[in-house]
Amino acid sequence: MTTKTSELLSLVLGRRDRLEPEERTALSRLSVRTLKFSHGDTIIPAGPTAAESCLVVSGMALRVQSTWAGRDVVSAVHVPGDFVDLHALVLERLDHSVIAQGDCKVQFVDQQQLRKITNDFPHLTRLFWMLTLIDAKIHRAWLAAAATLRTNERIAHFLCELYTRYATIGFVKNGSFEMPLQQKDMERLFGFSRSHVNRAVQELRARGLIDWSRDQVTVHDLDNLKIYGKFDADYLEIVSARR
Amino acid sequence: MTTKTSELLSLVLGRRDRLEPEERTALSRLSVRTLKFSHGDTIIPAGPTAAESCLVVSGMALRVQSTWAGRDVVSAVHVPGDFVDLHALVLERLDHSVIAQGDCKVQFVDQQQLRKITNDFPHLTRLFWMLTLIDAKIHRAWLAAAATLRTNERIAHFLCELYTRYATIGFVKNGSFEMPLQQKDMERLFGFSRSHVNRAVQELRARGLIDWSRDQVTVHDLDNLKIYGKFDADYLEIVSARR
DNA sequence: CGATAAGTTGATTCGCATCAACTATTGTGG
DNA sequence: CCACAATAGTTGATGCGAATCAACTTATCG
Numbered sequence: 001m002t003t004k005t006s007e008l009l010s011l012v013l014g015r016r017d018r019l020e021p022e023e024r025t026a027l028s029r030l031s032v033r034t035l036k037f038s039h040g041d042t043i044i045p046a047g048p049t050a051a052e053s054c055l056v057v058s059g060m061a062l063r064v065q066s067t068w069a070g071r072d073v074v075s076a077v078h079v080p081g082d083f084v085d086l087h088a089l090v091l092e093r094l095d096h097s098v099i100a101q102g103d104c105k106v107q108f109v110d111q112q113q114l115r116k117i118t119n120d121f122p123h124l125t126r127l128f129w130m131l132t133l134i135d136a137k138i139h140r141a142w143l144a145a146a147a148t149l150r151t152n153e154r155i156a157h158f159l160c161e162l163y164t165r166y167a168t169i170g171f172v173k174n175g176s177f178e179m180p181l182q183q184k185d186m187e188r189l190f191g192f193s194r195s196h197v198n199r200a201v202q203e204l205r206a207r208g209l210i211d212w213s214r215d216q217v218t219v220h221d222l223d224n225l226k227i228y229g230k231f232d233a234d235y236l237e238i239v240s241a242r243r
Numbered sequence: 244m245t246t247k248t249s250e251l252l253s254l255v256l257g258r259r260d261r262l263e264p265e266e267r268t269a270l271s272r273l274s275v276r277t278l279k280f281s282h283g284d285t286i287i288p289a290g291p292t293a294a295e296s297c298l299v300v301s302g303m304a305l306r307v308q309s310t311w312a313g314r315d316v317v318s319a320v321h322v323p324g325d326f327v328d329l330h331a332l333v334l335e336r337l338d339h340s341v342i343a344q345g346d347c348k349v350q351f352v353d354q355q356q357l358r359k360i361t362n363d364f365p366h367l368t369r370l371f372w373m374l375t376l377i378d379a380k381i382h383r384a385w386l387a388a389a390a391t392l393r394t395n396e397r398i399a400h401f402l403c404e405l406y407t408r409y410a411t412i413g414f415v416k417n418g419s420f421e422m423p424l425q426q427k428d429m430e431r432l433f434g435f436s437r438s439h440v441n442r443a444v445q446e447l448r449a450r451g452l453i454d455w456s457r458d459q460v461t462v463h464d465l466d467n468l469k470i471y472g473k474f475d476a477d478y479l480e481i482v483s484a485r486r
Numbered sequence: 487c488g489a490t491a492a493g494t495t496g497a498t499t500c501g502c503a504t505c506a507a508c509t510a511t512t513g514t515g516g
Numbered sequence: 517c518c519a520c521a522a523t524a525g526t527t528g529a530t531g532c533g534a535a536t537c538a539a540c541t542t543a544t545c546g
Contacts, residue, residue: 063383065383065384065386065387067387067388067391067473068473068474068475069391069392069473071390071391073386073387073390073391075383075386075387076383087376087379089369090369090370090372090373090376090486091373091376091377091380091480092480092482092484093477093480095380095383095384095477095478096383118365118368118369119365120365122361122362122363122365122368125361125365125368125372126332126333126361127333129333129368129372129375130333130334132372132375132376132379133330133333133334133375134334135379136330136375136378136379136382137334137338139379139382139383139386140306140308140318140319140338140339140382141308141338142386143308143316143318143382143385143386143389144308144310144316144318145310146386146389146390146434147314147316147389147431147432147433147434148310148312148314148316148434149312150533150534151533151534182492182493183492183493184491184492184493188390189390190390191389191390191391192534192535193534193535193536194492194493194494195493195494195495195496195534195535195536195537196533196534196535198492198493198494198495199494199495199534201493202494213543214492214493214543214544230310230311230312231311232311234336234338235338237334237335237336239335241335243333393501393502394501394502425524425525426524426525427523427524427525435502435503436502436503436504437524437525437526438502438503438504438505438525438526438527438528439501439502439503441524441525441526441527442502442526442527444525445526457511457512457524457525
């Protein structure tokens with residue numbers, strides 16, 4: 001199933017910078033395959049890089065590192081509009097798998113065509129590059145959080161991040177968003193145990209900051225959640241600029 | 244002090260891919276300023292991105308996140324040959340400062356000129372991109388380590404990484420390398436307390452894996468250090484390929 | 487409506503922070 | 517060059533945060 005369009009891509013890049021008409025045309029000429037995955041499916045396996053890069057259309061995709069210890073660790077979460085394995089365009093081996101978290105629709109873009117864009121459109125290339133750099137910023141924010149925050153704060157921080165990312169794509173309604181991750185998944189995200197996560201969540205609830213039922217998170221008091229989780233949205237680079 | 248050469252840059256990129264003569268020429272035409280810093284100096288401040296990117300020539304540079312909590316966290320260490328803030332070329336705000344760890348020599352490269360390279364040399368651009376992607380891989384490896392390893396293992400893992408990175412630039416002699424970081428610095432790296440780090444180091448010593456005196460680390464048993472620290476060098480992408 | 491999975495609660499154990507000496511090393515000025 | 521100061525490393529005691537194990541309750545789904 002190959003459709004001749006990638007509106008989504010123009011939209012995503014257009015949020016961060018102005019696109020020239022010919023750039024939009026080039027993007028729309030990319031042939032994409034759209035596939036659906038269900039919970040737990042491997043979208044891209046670790047190892048030698050694939051021939052396609054993928055873009056999340058709906059649902060959530062996780063980057064899962066299989067550590068030597070046998071435990072899986074989630075190193076990134078991706079929401080609609082995120083280009084997940086764009087870096088595979090330049091790297092030889094993927095250090096992680098991409099896994100569907102819940103139902104997930106994904107557009108695959110041929111790497112040859114992307115590479116051609118990097119040959120012909122320097123400005124677009126910089127924007128692609130930027131997307132991977134924002135991922136790196138998020139990694140660093142997580143690292144800083146891991147080194148300085150305790151469970152409760154860490155979870156608050158993460159929820160602020162998700163809230164912000166969902167808000168920019170219009171997925172937050174009345175302070176609530178659909179939550180593809182459950183409490184038990186926090187284990188693979190941060191290495192915290194299930195019961196401990198649960199107690200942390202209860203603490204956040206008790207403070208009147210959030211509610212978190214199975215598949216729905218409601219933020220009651222964003223300002224204080226940010227303070228509690230020591231969250232500063234700067235790192236998400238949600239600004240438009242000439243790049 | 245502006246010298247008209249950047250041998251180092253050709254060397255660094257040339258390790259990961261074959262460079263065309265005209266690419267080498269373009270790199271060597273970059274004007275660089277070389278500056279020296281001493282321990283604790285700020286090489287690049289956080290905030291609005293600077294007009295230059297920098298390349299470590301000698302010594303060590305750290306990326307330091309100033310978290311909301313007031314505590315500093317090191318999110319990356321950089322050794323000679325590393326392009327530290329290349330990502331500033333595309334981003335608007337730097338999320339961290341770059342700080343000298345011990346004496347440190349750095350080459351500054353003008354961003355305008357780098358940007359021009361991204362306009363004219365797609366292949367070089369992909370290689371620059373790759374450098375930032377390797378940084379991201381290291382971030383992810385650290386995240387996985389943070390979620391799964393305990394102090395002792397974590398330090399072993401980090402020493403394996405440093406060993407490997409130093410080895411590729413010929414800084415390891417008889418299993419020893421000069422260590423710009425002291426035990427007390429591990430606190431800012433991982434969030435571990437000084438005494439706990441110390442006990443971990445002693446454990447590694449007792450196991451006959453390493454020695455770590457003030458400014459020198461000696462790896463006695465690399466194989467077992469890797470096993471102990473669950474280290475797999477794959478993520479450092481020390482391979483040459485067409486990119 | 488029973489089966490399964492997610493969430494919740496409690497008890498126990500252990501890793502790591504913290505605080506507080508103390509020792510060894512490096513650096514400094516007289 | 518030595519004496520002293522400052523810093524890094526080491527050791528011990530104590531308390532807390534988080535893992536672990538086990539039971540139990542609540543949701544979800546066939």
